[in-house]
Amino acid sequence: MTQFNGSCLCGAVTYEADCEIQRVVNCHCIDCQKATGSVHTTMVFVPEAGVTIKGYPSSYTHTADSGSAMTKRFCSSCGTQLFSINSRRAGAIGIRAGTISQKHLVTPQLNIFCDSAVPSTPMDDSLPKHRKMPG
Numbered sequence: 103m104t105q106f107n108g109s110c111l112c113g114a115v116t117y118e119a120d121c122e123i124q125r126v127v128n129c130h131c132i133d134c135q136k137a138t139g140s141v142h143t144t145m146v147f148v149p150e151a152g153v154t155i156k157g158y159p160s161s162y163t164h165t166a167d168s169g170s171a172m173t174k175r176f177c178s179s180c181g182t183q184l185f186s187i188n189s190r191r192a193g194a195i196g197i198r199a200g201t202i203s204q205k206h207l208v209t210p211q212l213n214i215f216c217d218s219a220v221p222s223t224p225m226d227d228s229l230p231k232h233r234k235m236p237g
């Protein structure tokens with residue numbers, strides 16, 4: 103089990119996790135670019151049951167290209183995005199890597215939606231690159 107914690111910018115929403123990290127993904131899709139305001143997002147996927155959230159994040163749900171309902175959970179005070187949940191991946195939660203205190207745990211394993219990557223984005227060539235969502 104890996105233990106880590108994190109918070110939003112203002113500290114109104116915090117979390118603690120005690121679970122195995124399933125996957126760490128850099129996502130370059132347009133939705134992530136818009137939602138985070140950055141050129142890509144890095145998400146640390148863990149079992150939702152292993153995460154305890156304190157505070158009251160707001161949520162926004164939209165439909166992805168895949169047809170999945172994607173829910174972003176964010177701090178309504180400072181706007182930090184903390185979590186994302188995909189309706190097709192029951193039981194998993196993606197934690198926005200920048201909110202995690204233990205930076206050494208953020209070790210991306212692959213890049214997805216590279217077709218829409220901002221051309222100047224640095225990428226680790228040793229990691230798999232998928233043009234879209236890997237099948």
Ligand SMILES: [Zn+2]
Nearest residue numbers: 110112177180
């Ligand atoms: Zn906040």
Ligand SMILES: [Zn+2]
Nearest residue numbers: 129130131134
């Ligand atoms: Zn994305």
